Amino acid sequence: MATTFGAPRPADLSGPSMRSWLKGLTPGHGRFTTFETAYRWSPGGATSALGRGLELAGYRPIVKGRRFVVTGKFGPLRDGELERARLWDAELARTAASLGG
Numbered sequence: 001m002a003t004t005f006g007a008p009r010p011a012d013l014s015g016p017s018m019r020s021w022l023k024g025l026t027p028g029h030g031r032f033t034t035f036e037t038a039y040r041w042s043p044g045g046a047t048s049a050l051g052r053g054l055e056l057a058g059y060r061p062i063v064k065g066r067r068f069v070v071t072g073k074f075g076p077l078r079d080g081e082l083e084r085a086r087l088w089d090a091e092l093a094r095t096a097a098s099l100g101g
Helices: 018-023 046-056 081-098
Strands: 035-038 066-069
Touching: 018 046, 035 046, 066 081
Parallel strands: 035 066
Antiparallel strands: none
């Protein structure tokens, strides 16, 4: 198993990488949203890359993906981020309900 220096436990590499999962994704017409946690802010990131891959496969976003910042390499969430996540969750629920799903 791969380890990351200082990680609380080894990385779980039992599933496919996100890139290979997207490559093998069956085209569809469903809806999605994305989120990630990040130690530092940087442009791009997993939410944009995953969203692009899903859209290329025919899926449409429900709401814009979000990034939630953690205070250290392995967490916890920075002050205020849990509340941001809860507000985003409520937005996601309202939008999904208005779309009939």
